[in-house]
Amino acid sequence: MMMKYYETLYLVNPNLADEDYKDVLTKFSALIEKNKGVLIKSDEWGKKSLAYPVKKFDRGYYVLLQYCGEPSITSDLRRDLKLDDRILKYQTVKLSDSADPEKLIREAQDSVEKVVEQPETAEKVGSEGLEKEVENGV
């Protein structure tokens, strides 16, 4: 079955206790399942410093959700993110109009396995190479 593919990045209050933070995570991933969506990937970036203060906070937890579902899922998610005062900011982006959730889940699992297989040094070389290219282009 083809569905729309969305991605939501939201910012959580940095001063929350670990339990509250985990509560937020489970709350919003459960919300996607409740709205007949398919959660493909949920990624925690951890506590990061912000480019500008948001609600007088200089830092925040970034959480990325990638999911498939009907268009109404985004409005439901947005409403709950707005009402929850532990959320500082959120942004939803449509990644593709028609995607097959089963295929995406399989791809996500494959990429996780690949990361595990690759040693850490290989990744470092890759990022350095990119930076060098950027410098050369000046």
Added chain:
Amino acid sequence: MAYNARSNRKTTNKKRFKGTYNRRKICRFCADSSLVIDYKDPKTLRYFTTERGKITPCRISGNCAKHQRMVTLAIKRARNIALLPFTTSLER
């Protein structure tokens, strides 16, 4: 005699000018298709902004129109979620 000397200087100046202007930058994203423009990657997007956080025009960054549009969209998305600054205030 004096007139000739001046005109000579002019032509040489013009030639030098042309040489510096004809160097056309190649779009980085066209040259290497493995590079992806993603708003979640502020590190690479920061290269396309000035020190004050403004988006650099394509005549300076060397991007083609298509990729410049994608870069601006990505920068604006990154700004919205506080990955990139809208402006940087001058701190005393």
